[in-house]
Amino acid sequence: MPSPKAQENDPDRERQLIEAAKHDPRHFAELYDAYFDRIYAFSIMRTRDREAAQDITSEVFHQALKNLSRFEWRGVPFSAWLYKIAANAIANRVTRNTREQTGSPVELAPESASCEELEAIEQRADIWSLLRDLPADQRRVLEMRFVEEKSIRDIAAELGRSDGAVKQLQFRALQNVRDRLTLTGDRHG
Amino acid sequence: MAERDLIQQLDQAVMAMLVGGPSVETGVETGPEVTALLRIATAVRDLPETDFRERLKRDVIADAINAIKENSMTATTPETAAKSWMPEGFRSLTPYLLAPSSAKLMDFMKDAFGATELARHRRPDGTVMHGVVKIGDSVVEFGENPQDQFGARPTPLHVYVDDVDATYERALAAGATSLGEPADHEYGERGAGFRDAAGNHWWVARGFTPEHTAGLHSVNIYLHTQDTPAYIEFLKRAFGASEEMRHEMGGRIAHARIWLGDTILELGEASEPWGPMPCAMHFHVPDTDATYAQALAAGATSVTAPMNAPYGDRFAAVLDSQKNYWYIATHLPG
Numbered sequence: 001m002p003s004p005k006a007q008e009n010d011p012d013r014e015r016q017l018i019e020a021a022k023h024d025p026r027h028f029a030e031l032y033d034a035y036f037d038r039i040y041a042f043s044i045m046r047t048r049d050r051e052a053a054q055d056i057t058s059e060v061f062h063q064a065l066k067n068l069s070r071f072e073w074r075g076v077p078f079s080a081w082l083y084k085i086a087a088n089a090i091a092n093r094v095t096r097n098t099r100e101q102t103g104s105p106v107e108l109a110p111e112s113a114s115c116e117e118l119e120a121i122e123q124r125a126d127i128w129s130l131l132r133d134l135p136a137d138q139r140r141v142l143e144m145r146f147v148e149e150k151s152i153r154d155i156a157a158e159l160g161r162s163d164g165a166v167k168q169l170q171f172r173a174l175q176n177v178r179d180r181l182t183l184t185g186d187r188h189g
Numbered sequence: 190m191a192e193r194d195l196i197q198q199l200d201q202a203v204m205a206m207l208v209g210g211p212s213v214e215t216g217v218e219t220g221p222e223v224t225a226l227l228r229i230a231t232a233v234r235d236l237p238e239t240d241f242r243e244r245l246k247r248d249v250i251a252d253a254i255n256a257i258k259e260n261s262m263t264a265t266t267p268e269t270a271a272k273s274w275m276p277e278g279f280r281s282l283t284p285y286l287l288a289p290s291s292a293k294l295m296d297f298m299k300d301a302f303g304a305t306e307l308a309r310h311r312r313p314d315g316t317v318m319h320g321v322v323k324i325g326d327s328v329v330e331f332g333e334n335p336q337d338q339f340g341a342r343p344t345p346l347h348v349y350v351d352d353v354d355a356t357y358e359r360a361l362a363a364g365a366t367s368l369g370e371p372a373d374h375e376y377g378e379r380g381a382g383f384r385d386a387a388g389n390h391w392w393v394a395r396g397f398t399p400e401h402t403a404g405l406h407s408v409n410i411y412l413h414t415q416d417t418p419a420y421i422e423f424l425k426r427a428f429g430a431s432e433e434m435r436h437e438m439g440g441r442i443a444h445a446r447i448w449l450g451d452t453i454l455e456l457g458e459a460s461e462p463w464g465p466m467p468c469a470m471h472f473h474v475p476d477t478d479a480t481y482a483q484a485l486a487a488g489a490t491s492v493t494a495p496m497n498a499p500y501g502d503r504f505a506a507v508l509d510s511q512k513n514y515w516y517i518a519t520h521l522p523g
Contacts, residue, residue: 020431025253026404026448027431032246040242044235054241061249065256127232136439146234149207152200170203171196174226174233181229 014078021068028065031078036061037125039082045120046090059089130180138173145170199223203230243434250433251403274519275473278307281450283328283471284410285516287342288387291317291333297385298322298329300363301356302348324348325407330471342514343388344468347411347455349395349402356393357381365391376444377401390466404433404446404453413459413466414511417442420456423509424449427487428472428480450474467512477519481505484515497521 017034020027039060044053063085064071071081131139137159144150144158156166202219206227219227275281288294295317298304304322312318319332325348350356354371360383361367368382368390378401380394392411396402414420421442424430428449435445441458448454449472459465474480478495484507485491492506492514503519 024431025256026250026433028253029246029250029431029433029448032249033432036242036246040237041235044237050238054237054245057237057241058245058248061245062252065249065252124232124235127229128236131233131236132437133440142233143236143239145203146207146230147236147238167196167200171192171199171226174199174229177229177233178225 011077018068018071018078025065025068028068031064032061035079035082037128038079038121039086041121041124041128042083042086042117043090045117045124046087047093052090052093056086056089056093060085063089126181127177130177133180134173134176138169138176141166141169142173195220195222199226202227206230206234243436246434247403254404273522274475276520278323279328279471279473280406280452281473282410282452282454283330283473284344284346284408285469285471285514286329286331286344286387286389287469288331288333288389289341290387291320291331294331294333294385294387294389295320295322297360297363297365297387298324301360301365301385301391302350304329325350327406327408329408341387342468343384343390343466345390345392345411345413345463345466347392347394347405347409349405349407349409350393351395353379353381353393353395357383360385360391360393368392390463404448405455406452409453409455410468410470412454412456412468412511412513413463414456415459415465417445417456417458420509420511421445421447423487423489424454427484427489427509428474428515429483430454465511467514469514469516471516471518473518473520475519477503477505477517480517481507484509484517489515 014034017027017030021031036057040053040057043056043060044050047053047056060082064082071078131142134142140159141155144155145152150158152163152166152170156163159166161169198219202223286294295304295306295309299306299322302324304324306320306322307328308319308321309317310319316333317331319330322329322331348356357367357371365383365385368384369380371379371381373379377398378394378396380392382390382392384390421430421432421435424447425432431448433446433448433453435442437443441460442456444455444457446453446455472480481491481495489507489509492508493504495503495505498504498518501521503521505517507515507517509515
């Protein structure tokens with residue numbers, strides 16, 4: 001099965017997906033799958049706030065679906081259009097919040113993502129994709145520790161394991177992701 | 190450094206990272222191994238909440254379905270385009286129940302679900318060759334033929350009803366065997382299950398919210414599949430299917446919703462006690478010959494090559510890798 005990344009890097013496939021979604025909006029699900037990780041990564045990295053990142057990601061995909069008929073494929077990646085919607089949503093949010101708090105104008109991040117930012121987004125998307133293939137117990141420990149921000153003790157109690165076993169699972173899970181990431185990197189040269 | 194020490198060092202650095210900012214610089218002294226793992230950890234820290242991805246996807250697709258409905262009066266969409274190739278009242282995908290006794294099955298559906306009889310075609314010996322009923326907003330077909338090459342094929346069905354408890358009671362009174370008493374489920378619905386005398390599994394449910402059932406109809410086919418990711422790819426290649434969502438548990442697809450034409454096919458990886466239940470489906474398409482060729486190219490096996498059936502359909506049948514029969518049909522008007 002081609003990975004979302006492979007789809008994004010294949011302009012013909014991307015064009016087909018966009019045309020299919022324009023014809024029948026239910027096909028938008030495939031575009032969503034291909035770009036969700038990148039848009040969420042862009043949003044969380046710019047806002048550093050989970051709730052804001054969720055709101056922005058949600059806004060991006062609802063807007064993109066609504067305005068898909070206006071998207072013209074001219075060789076510009078679909079992701080660039082999505083990043084632009086996300087950057088606008090973030091700018092609106094920052095402007096609104098700053099005005100409410102200080103009444104002063106704000107300096108906004110650029111609309112398009114920089115090369116460093118794109119690299120970090122790709123890295124996150126790759127890592128999150130690898131996480132989905134981890135053994136269930138390793139993945140669950142990482143979610144509890146890093147997303148739910150639970151202590152080792154709380155995780156151990158919830159899973160019925162010792163503190164040491166949870167720490168070991170955390171270590172193994174991160175090692176596993178790193179090894180698979182290295183393998184993927186080697187394969188892609 | 191011993192692994193035990195590395196594990197401990199990593200945990201201290203993770204703790205410092207969680208307390209501090211998003212940077213890899215935690216202030217905790219670490220060797221290259223732990224530093225590399227910590228870089229992974231910073232990306233994991235940004236991971237979306239477990240169910241956010243699927244929740245938002247469902248919202249967005251519900252939006253797409255609403256957009257189609259809103260445009261239905263003014264635009265030509267897949268929902269509203271003239272479908273002369275589909276018999277009136279049908280949708281793209283219809284369950285086709287093959288039972289030892291069609292008459293008994295029809296009585297059961299009437300008793301349990303208040304099904305309305307739409308058609309009954311008898312053979313000279315009085316048995317029902319082909320029957321059609323409506324349950325809620327959905328058409329269900331069924332047939333009986335001991336000589337039929339397709340044999341009896343119980344089907345797993347997910348049926349939305351107004352009152353789960355009352356339907357369950359009526360079904361048991363009509364001779365069904367319980368597969369699960371009515372209960373509220375954390376995935377968003379009250380549900381119960383029973384098996385009829387022909388072996389069909391009926392999972393009756395009522396969603397807690399309208400969003401939960403967006404896109405679904407009264408009667409939905411719910412396949413128990415093996416190697417589900419590969420099967421979904423087959424559906425895409427063979428029938429132009431589109432995946433709406435998949436929910437994974439323990440590395441397996443516990444539930445997926447796949448659009449085939451205007452209908453959602455639900456499926457999940459078979460696991461005990463719910464093993465594979467290969468069944469039969471009637472799939473209406475604009476061009477039977479093209480779909481048949483596409484299905485064979487995707488790996489399906491031919492059962493019946495395209496032919497003009499006496500009842501006015503262009504018809505073909507294929508068998509997929511999971512032993513499900515697909516009756517591909519294009520209604521020929523006039």
